[in-house]
Every structure is written in structure tokens, then in C-alpha cells.
Amino acid sequence: MESLTISDWLLAELKQGRFPPRMPSHRRVYESIRRAIANQHLTPGTRLPSTRSLAEALGLSRNTLLAAFEQLHEEGYVISQVGSGTRIARTLPENFMASNDADKPKGTDTAKNTVGLSKRGAIAAGQTDQPSYEVQPFSPGEDDFSAFPTQLWRRLLNRQWRDPQPAYLDYGHAGGHLPLRRAIANYLRMSRTVNLTVEQILITSGTQQSIDLCARLLTDHGDRVWVENPGYWGARRVLEVNGLELHPVPVDDEGMAPDNIDFRCPPRLIYTTPSHQYPKGVVMSYGRRRLLLDYAASRGAWILEDDYDSEFRFEGRPLSSLQGMDQSGCVLYMGTFSKVMYPGIKLGYIVVPPDLAESFKRGLYELQRPGQVVIQAALAEFIEEGHFSTHIRRLRQIYKERRQLLQKALAPVSRVGARLPPAGSGLHLVVELPPHCDDVRVAELAAEQGLRVYPLSYYGVGEKREKGLIVGYAYAATERITPYGRILADVIQAALSH
Ligand SMILES: Cc1ncc(COP(=O)(O)O)c(C=O)c1O
Numbered sequence: 001m002e003s004l005t006i007s008d009w010l011l012a013e014l015k016q017g018r019f020p021p022r023m024p025s026h027r028r029v030y031e032s033i034r035r036a037i038a039n040q041h042l043t044p045g046t047r048l049p050s051t052r053s054l055a056e057a058l059g060l061s062r063n064t065l066l067a068a069f070e071q072l073h074e075e076g077y078v079i080s081q082v083g084s085g086t087r088i089a090r091t092l093p094e095n096f097m098a099s100n101d102a103d104k105p106k107g108t109d110t111a112k113n114t115v116g117l118s119k120r121g122a123i124a125a126g127q128t129d130q131p132s133y134e135v136q137p138f139s140p141g142e143d144d145f146s147a148f149p150t151q152l153w154r155r156l157l158n159r160q161w162r163d164p165q166p167a168y169l170d171y172g173h174a175g176g177h178l179p180l181r182r183a184i185a186n187y188l189r190m191s192r193t194v195n196l197t198v199e200q201i202l203i204t205s206g207t208q209q210s211i212d213l214c215a216r217l218l219t220d221h222g223d224r225v226w227v228e229n230p231g232y233w234g235a236r237r238v239l240e241v242n243g244l245e246l247h248p249v250p251v252d253d254e255g256m257a258p259d260n261i262d263f264r265c266p267p268r269l270i271y272t273t274p275s276h277q278y279p280k281g282v283v284m285s286y287g288r289r290r291l292l293l294d295y296a297a298s299r300g301a302w303i304l305e306d307d308y309d310s311e312f313r314f315e316g317r318p319l320s321s322l323q324g325m326d327q328s329g330c331v332l333y334m335g336t337f338s339k340v341m342y343p344g345i346k347l348g349y350i351v352v353p354p355d356l357a358e359s360f361k362r363g364l365y366e367l368q369r370p371g372q373v374v375i376q377a378a379l380a381e382f383i384e385e386g387h388f389s390t391h392i393r394r395l396r397q398i399y400k401e402r403r404q405l406l407q408k409a410l411a412p413v414s415r416v417g418a419r420l421p422p423a424g425s426g427l428h429l430v431v432e433l434p435p436h437c438d439d440v441r442v443a444e445l446a447a448e449q450g451l452r453v454y455p456l457s458y459y460g461v462g463e464k465r466e467k468g469l470i471v472g473y474a475y476a477a478t479e480r481i482t483p484y485g486r487i488l489a490d491v492i493q494a495a496l497s498h
Pocket residue numbers: 141205206207208209232234273278306308335336337338343347348
């Protein structure tokens with residue numbers, strides 16, 4: 001579309017009135033342009049008319065156009081450069097999804113039709129930077145389900161049902177099933193050097209819910225939250241939906257790396273993954289931990305420590321948690337059973353400072369009405385009887401071997417400028433690609449070979465995103481890792497040699 005026709009088309013689009021009556025004008029402009037990009041009526045690189053000329057042509061205020069453009073820009077649909085105006089981004093957030101539409105299973109359609117939703121609803125449902133959920137070899141974040149001891153688990157569940165107490169059928173206790181909280185407390189004291197009493201633990205339905213609860217109970221609309229960049233989009237989403245202003249902080253070899261610019265923007269919350277930065281895998285250094293703790297304490301900020309996969313450390317001694325170093329009670333520590341048990345169990349926990357324990361219990365009860373007591377009881381026995389530790393040890397062995405095989409298979413990529421940073425933990429590894437490389441395209445090429453890897457740029461915010469691939473090794477069978485790894489290495493080498 002030429003500039004002239006873009007304003008004509010937009011005028012016609014707005015006149016057609018396919019929007020809810022109370023939708024503000026800037027949102028209508030934003031929606032129209034976004035849809036045109038998704039339908040490829042506006043193609044990457046196309047220059048948009050200036051906000052001034054569009055405002056005149058559409059009979060709207062310039063501020064309306066500026067607000068629409070700003071949102072498009074924030075979500076990565078357009079880029080603005082001094083001297084060359086605003087253009088449709090060449091790397092669109094939806095490109096990758098679109099290329100995979102054909103093989104996406106039904107029910108995972110990520111079409112971003114947000115018409116009729118509230119602002120927060122549109123943020124939650126209109127996501128554009130979330131990778132597809134389809135599981136394929138190398139899908140990051142997937143567990144090896146075949147390693148789960150299903151028979152043993154069934155036995156433990158049956159045991160609970162054989163003599164069910166009435167309380168098992170009721171809503172759960174506010175903090176969660178007490179034997180499970182005790183079991184988790186013992187585990188965290190021993191394995192993660194978390195300082196706690198059982199009273200400080202609350203069972204939630206996973207980290208996503210723990211973050212949501214913290215956002216609701218500790219912040220007000222418009223408060224600022226520091227998030228890692230690149231970082232976990234799931235956390236970003238839930239924080240944003242709660243009306244928080246996201247302030248991305250870069251990540252370096254020592255973890256989250258705030259500088260003076262960041263310190264001038266003090267947050268209410270700091271969300272971080274210190275023991276294994278997601279997705280880069282960096283372990284936060286001691287100095288950085290102290291810095292964050294001292295800064296948070298001096299500013300009255302809360303730190304949300306997401307320790308999502310700390311169980312999978314293959315080399316060296318396990319690191320202590322940030323919570324374990326905290327003297328001033330500003331850390332809320334979160335863990336999940338998604339990675340060690342299975343994601344569908346929907347159980348996690350949060351350890352809150354003693355002063356918050358009672359309010360969090362009441363807040364959790366009012367907002368989310370706990371339940372699933374039988375599963376919590378079975379999990380308590382799974383941990384107490386030692387099966388949990390055995391299962392973790394087994395998974396560690398399996399994943400360690402897969403990781404080594406994958407590193408070996410991918411080693412040739414270092415010849416063409418890619419880098420495999422050393423990291424001794426987690427369920428995925430990162431292949432760093434040179435800054436000029438289109439990592440979305442490389443992920444597409446891998447998808448054509450039946451391999452699902454995620455571009456590192458998806459995890460970033462802003463225009464300068466790091467490039468790379470996130471390659472999960474937990475899901476594919478051990479004997480398939482080397483052949484798949486070689487295919488991926490070939491894809492990367494071919495892409496970087498052009
Ligand atoms: C950084 C991070 N935290 C937490 C989780 C797990 O969250 P949940 O307990 O909601 O499944 C994930 C899942 O992939 C993750 O990547």
C-alpha cells in the first residue's frame with residue numbers, strides 16, 4: 001500500500017465501524033493497522049504516513065495517532081527511526097507463529113483478536129510474543145514425561161482416596177495442605193538454603209499464580225517493576241496485566257545488571273531468576289546478589305525470586321538462594337512442581353517474609369480459593385517417602401547426558417560465529433547468534449526440519465534484542481539428541497554462511 005492509499009484505507013476501515021462502540025479511537029487505529037500487518041496487507045518495511053498527515057486525513061487528533069503508533073511500536077509491529085519515519089518491522093512478533101500455523105494443533109490458535117476486551121484482557125489474550133505450545137524435539141521448557149513414575153504416583157493417589165477425609169473434598173486451607181507445606185519447608189531448608197518456618201509457605205497453583213498474587217497484594221496500578229531483559233515472557237505478561245509499568249533491565253554474565261539509569265527508576269517489585277537466568281542460563285554472581293538485596297532493602301522494593309528449575313544443576317555445588325542471603329525480609333521466593341513432577345499438576349509455592357504470611361494467606365483465600373487437597377496430600381507423601389529426591393536424581397542424570405550430547409552435536413556452529421556459552425544447569429541451552437542474524441528466520445528453518453527452537457529475540461523487549469536460539473533437551477529421547485542436534489547444527493551453519 002502506498003502512503004496515500006494507507007490513509008484512504010484506514011479511513012474506510014474506521015468508518016466501517018467494526019469496533020465495539022466504546023472503543024477509543026487510538027485503539028481502533030492500532031487494531032486496524034495491526035490486523036493489516038497480520039493479514040499482510042501491510043508488509044514488512046512499508047513506511048507509514050506521518051502521524052501529522054494521518055491525523056489530518058482521518059480527522060483525528062495527533063495525540064490519538066501518537067498513542068496508536070506508540071502501542072504498535074511497543075509491541076514490535078513498527079520501528080521508528082529518525083529520518084526514515086515509521087516502518088512496519090522486518091521481524092514481526094507474529095512471523096514465527098504464522099509460519100507454523102499449518103502444523104499447529106487445533107485449540108492452540110493464537111489469533112490476536114482482542115476486540116471487545118478490556119485493556120488488561122487485551123494484554124493477556126492479545127499476546128504476540130509468546131511462542132507456540134506445540135511440543136516437538138527441542139521445545140524449550142518441556143519435561144521428559146516418560147521418566148515420570150506414573151504407577152507410583154497412582155498408588156499414592158489411590159491411597160488418599162481409599163480413606164478420604166471429608167476435608168479432602170472441601171476447599172483447601174488458606175496456606176495449603178499442612179503436611180505438604182512441612183515437606184516443602186524441609187526440602188527448601190536442605191537443598192536451597194531458604195530461611196523459613198512452615199507458616200511462611202503458601203501453596204499456589206504454580207509460579208504464574210504466585211507472581212499474580214504478589215502483583216495484586218504488593219502493588220498498585222502504575223507501579224514500576226524491574227524485569228530481566230531478555231526474560232520470562234510469562235512473568236512479564238502477568239505483571240503487565242496487573243497494570244504495572246515494566247522496566248526492562250539488561251542481563252550480563254553476572255545476571256540482572258542494573259546501572260545508573262535503572263537506579264534512577266526505582267521499582268516496587270524486582271522479578272528475577274538468580275540461580276539460572278531465564279532464558280540465558282547465567283547464574284547471578286555473589287556481588288550482584290548483594291547489590292540487588294541492598295538496593296531493594298534501601299528502596300522498600302520487593303524481590304520476586306523465581307527459582308523455577310534450580311533442581312537441575314549438573315555441575316558444581318548447588319548455589320544458595322537469594323532468599324537465604326536476605327537479612328531485611330524483602331525477598332519472596334517462588335518454586336514450582338511443573339518441571340520436576342509434570343506441568344499439569346499445577347502446584348507451586350511461595351515463601352513470603354514472616355510479616356506478610358498472614359495477609360498473603362487471607363489474600364490467596366479471597367482471590368483464588370485453594371483446593372486440590374488430595375493431590376497435595378499425595379505429593380506430601382511423595383516427598384516425605386523420598387521419591388521426590390530419587391526422581392530428581394534420576395532426571396538430573398538423564399538431562400545431564402542429553403545436554404552433553406547436544407553440546408557435542410552443536411559444537412561445529414562455533415566455526416560460523418555462533419557461541420555455546422558454558423552453563424551447567426537447566427532444561428535448555430542457548431546458542432548465541434551474531435547481532436545481525438535473523439534468529440526468527442533460523443528458528444523457522446529449524447521448524448521446517450521438524451525441530452522446535454525459540455528465537456532468543458522473543459524473550460527480549462525493545463529494539464536491540466539479543467539474537468540466539470533456545471534449545472530444550474529434556475523432551476527428546478536420549479538416542480535422538482545427536483541426530484537432531486546435527487540437523488540443527490547444519491541449519492545454523494547454513495544460515496550463518498549466507
Ligand atoms: C522462568 C519460569 N518460571 C516459572 C515457570 C513455571 O511456571 P508454572 O509454575 O506457572 O508452570 C516457567 C515455565 O516455563 C519458567 O520458564
